[in-house]
Amino acid sequence: MTVEQQFLDYVKKIGAYNEALGVLYWDMRTGAPKKGLDQRSEVVGVLATDVFNLSTSDELKGLLDKLELTLSAADEVTNRVFEEVKKQYDLSKKIPAEEYKKFVILQSKSESVWEEAKATNDWAKFMPYLKEMVATLKQFVNYWGVKDDNPYNILLDQYEPGMTTEVLDQVFGELRSRIVPLLKKITESPNQPKTDFLFKHFDKQKQEAFSLDVLKQLSYDFDAGRLDETVHPFATGLNRGDVRITTKYDESDFRSAVFGTIHECGHAIYEQNVSEELTGTPLAGGASMGIHESQSLFYENFVGRNPKFWEQNYEKLQSYSPEQFGDVSIEDFLRAINEVKPSFIRIEADELTYALHIMIRYEIEKGLFNGDLKVEDLPDIWNAKYEEYLGIRPETNAEGILQDVHWAGASFGYFPSYALGYMYAAQFKAAMLKDIPNFDELFEKGDLSPIKAWLTQNVHQYGALKKPLDILKDATGEGLNGNYLADYLEEKYTKIYQL
Amino acid sequence: MTVEQQFLDYVKKIGAYNEALGVLYWDMRTGAPKKGLDQRSEVVGVLATDVFNLSTSDELKGLLDKLELTLSAADEVTNRVFEEVKKQYDLSKKIPAEEYKKFVILQSKSESVWEEAKATNDWAKFMPYLKEMVATLKQFVNYWGVKDDNPYNILLDQYEPGMTTEVLDQVFGELRSRIVPLLKKITESPNQPKTDFLFKHFDKQKQEAFSLDVLKQLSYDFDAGRLDETVHPFATGLNRGDVRITTKYDESDFRSAVFGTIHECGHAIYEQNVSEELTGTPLAGGASMGIHESQSLFYENFVGRNPKFWEQNYEKLQSYSPEQFGDVSIEDFLRAINEVKPSFIRIEADELTYALHIMIRYEIEKGLFNGDLKVEDLPDIWNAKYEEYLGIRPETNAEGILQDVHWAGASFGYFPSYALGYMYAAQFKAAMLKDIPNFDELFEKGDLSPIKAWLTQNVHQYGALKKPLDILKDATGEGLNGNYLADYLEEKYTKIYQL
Secondary structure (H helix, E strand, C coil): CCHHHHHHHHHHHHHHHHHHHHHHHHHHHHCCCHHHHHHHHHHHHHHHHHHHHHHCCHHHHHHHHHHHHHHHHCCHHHHHHHHHHHHHHHHHHCCCHHHHHHHHHHHHHHHHHHHHHHHHCCHHHHHHHHHHHHHHHHHHHHHCCCCCCCCHHHHHHHHCCCCCHHHHHHHHHHHHHHHHHHHHHHHHCCCCCCCHHHHCCCCHHHHHHHHHHHHHHCCCCHHHCCEEECCCCCEEEEECCEEEEEECCCCCCCHHHHHHHHHHHHHHHHHHCCCHHHCCCHHHHCCCHHHHHHHHHHHHHHHCCCHHHHHHHHHHHHHHCHHHHCCCCHHHHHHHHCCCCCCCCHHHCCCCCHHHHHHHHHHHHHHHHHCCCCHHHHHHHHHHHHHHHHCCCCCCCCCCCCCCCCCCCCCCCCCHHHHHHHHHHHHHHHHHHHHCCCHHHHHHHCCCHHHHHHHHHHCHHHCCCCCHHHHHHHHHCCCCCCHHHHHHHHHHHHHHCCC | CCHHHHHHHHHHHHHHHHHHHHHHHHHHHHCCCHHHHHHHHHHHHHHHHHHHHHHCCHHHHHHHHHHHHHHHHCCHHHHHHHHHHHHHHHHHHCCCHHHHHHHHHHHHHHHHHHHHHHHHCCHHHHHHHHHHHHHHHHHHHHHCCCCCCCCHHHHHHHHCCCCCHHHHHHHHHHHHHHHHHHHHHHHHCCCCCCCHHHHCCCCHHHHHHHHHHHHHHCCCCHHHCCEEECCCCCEEEEECCEEEEEECCCCCCCHHHHHHHHHHHHHHHHHHCCCHHHCCCHHHHCCCHHHHHHHHHHHHHHHCCCHHHHHHHHHHHHHHCHHHHCCCCHHHHHHHHCCCCCCCCHHHCCCCCHHHHHHHHHHHHHHHHCCCCCHHHHHHHHHHHHHHHHCCCCCCCCCCCCCCCCCCCCCCCCCHHHHHHHHHHHHHHHHHHHHCCCHHHHHHHCCCHHHHHHHHHHCHHHCCCCCHHHHHHHHHCCCCCCHHHHHHHHHHHHHHCCC
């Protein structure tokens, strides 16, 4: 067997454990009986240890070293898998094993402390853990050997390969300079939508039936997936033939299920359409968090909130919940589901203000790692930034600095991906319009498959074979450009709020 | 760490892979999307190889050798786990690796050929595979070093530890001498039940609702299990806190779901109540196939076909399918669900004739391994025995020799467990009546928990800590005695058929 083959087999073995873990996680979240969970955690521990050991073994090192010598003769996939696996290997091996162990324990402890602290609005309880977490990650950055005085970039790179503070400072700055005045005009507009009907009772079974119907329209492949119910919705790509979606049915707010399903569907369609040759490799999961989010947001916003989509679906929605929507016009419905309203909680934010929530987190993370921002001062900084960007000031830390689990889980560098997802999505949309000028007509024809085909052609198929910014460049002809998002938002909300 | 602890940790690691495999199998059978199954098989292959490698490794050999020296000081659980693991290790290691590989391939090939042969009624196609399978197993028996001129015993022992042809010949002979004349009287009786209403339409959702209700009555713990739908019903014990049941809803024959659910519930309650200290060890799955079957049959027959049970449940059943049962009296209903009718297909057999199906298979297996029975002659032998015991002769091999997958899958020695399950169950029932003389009143009171408590006390808790015949002896005060089953059958059917 060639070194190449040995290496790919080895990597696919890691992939097999990860797929098994994926099934176990899905099962634990969709309906595994609670009394079995303790023992199931042991099983997860055994498989996760296998993944860690295989990913950091001397055997892998040997394969990487041997393969490196003949890499120029290997195909593109092998080269990219090599690059990816070597990157992860180096990141892991540079951290002394003892410190890594301590970190894993800190992470798990800190997540459970955070959960309690959030529930009891007790920042002082969580603060020391966050401090230790930041100190630990700074030390890791040292081990990784960052010398450019921009330690935050290496964290960014783990979620969004190639992304830097230089790029983000520029695009976030430009975007904010257009969003903040737009938001001001919107909040001052006299044309606020009526939204009371959004919160009327909508039967759960009916929501499910409608969600299934929508998934079919979006070309989600049910022979390669399924829809289940969970507390927190997610999509999970076990392999390209098995990419599952979950959603949450809130009978007092149908938007959670409908837009959540469409959002997760975007993630799922991405992984269902990754090229088959990447199966079992770490390239099959998509190019980056940001590109992934661009696909879910594309479907959520450009399809799911598109007036053309509702022209085809509103009557059906009305029939599923006639008391709720019977006397609501489609115009009022569209205005309601596109309401803009500054709020404290990121995951409940609308399309316009979402990016502002992200920018606040980005600036804080950057300040912690590149600047001299102190963990102790975060609540005040947080609140001041909310006041500045969104015009509202959280009254409690639970609805402020304590709201997200990310920092407790050591995921620094992750947040920017969410805002990048919006920008990528808008940029893809603009490029798609050149190829599919009759985009809106697709809805009238009832055939949305050209949308999926374009995204598969330009994004999905590559998985992580191409880097995020290369995918963007090749698909749109230019680098990251936040103006497409800003243009879209200005146009959309000017119309809705009659600005 | 002590050798004992190392050994138990090692064994529990094998248990963890098996539990992960259990979740994967459950998932594949309950609703995994079909396009993902090829890749999922690769994942199953990786984990199954881990189990095989760990179970036959030099490291395990080293632990077994070391532990053997201090075993007398170890506790009971460790001793039994040692015994069990060593037994499996020896069985595996005595077979040359190359031959074992060939066997695994033969097994998988032979199962798929069998499937085709059964569908096309083509005995000639399957015959050579069966011949090779028998020859392979005979060779394995040689490797295992059987010297007592009874090679079949070692096959029996793998499903029913301690069971021998000597015991089976005796109890099966006695049982048959009482069943055959009883069957003759029944088939000649003028008092045949009406059964047409059994096959009327019964809505699937309603069957599910009724099944869930029954499971609650039987003390199945839903915090440690769940009910799903599959083509072939099964129970799977992932761990004692997660023992899942599946059932099949046939809208033209509700018995499949109702009695199937009750049957699988018996298996599941067994594993839900195995002692916690056995978690993760090979002792947690129950004492043997026969003891396992005794628990499912106990619930199916002594609870689910008990007139007292239906006195409490028949009105409910009627309300779920009023057009079907509205004008059927409970007496007619009970006679119908207890109909006896010789038939060709084992899995559709009634309580009385089931054992005869098993005896035929037992005699053939014994003849193949201990005698000079030839695979070529099996169809004729099969058909002659059906004529002799059941009074009917199969017209095709598909409803004769080709009906079961067991032999294609190398499971020789498995069949007798099914009949043993009936005998054990009847013997347990007789012993239970001494402790719970008001057994029938439990149904009127609507509290069946004393049944579960008795079975847990005498059977469930031990898992495989005790051997099957020891469990039987300790619970009932005697060795295997088929007369309890014969007495029960005679009493029951004399009444139903007014013999």
